[in-house]
Amino acid sequence: MMMLLLVVFVLAMFLGSEIITKVPPTLHTPLMSGSNAISGITVVGALVAAGAGNQWFATTLGFLAVMFAMINVVGGYLVTHRMLGMFRKKD
Numbered sequence: 001m002m003m004l005l006l007v008v009f010v011l012a013m014f015l016g017s018e019i020i021t022k023v024p025p026t027l028h029t030p031l032m033s034g035s036n037a038i039s040g041i042t043v044v045g046a047l048v049a050a051g052a053g054n055q056w057f058a059t060t061l062g063f064l065a066v067m068f069a070m071i072n073v074v075g076g077y078l079v080t081h082r083m084l085g086m087f088r089k090k091d
Contacts, residue, residue: 050063
């Protein structure tokens with residue numbers, strides 16, 4: 001089972017890198033907004049994992065997942081805001 005999960009993970013990495021390199025620059029802002037929404041879902045899942053309270057190790061991993069997902073969300077919104085600022089008209 002672990003080998004199957006590893007194969008799926010490696011294939012997902014290759015597929016993701018191929019898809020990302022083919023995205024034209026004009027679509028980066030909408031793509032970033034979509035990835036922020038996915039990261040928001042990740043935060044909810046991480047909160048559930050952290051709050052399950054089964055074992056200290058699971059709670060620690062859940063807490064780390066919340067921290068990393070929030071860094072991803074905040075960074076994504078900052079990048080999106082900066083990119084949208086590039087398209088604003090200057091008076």
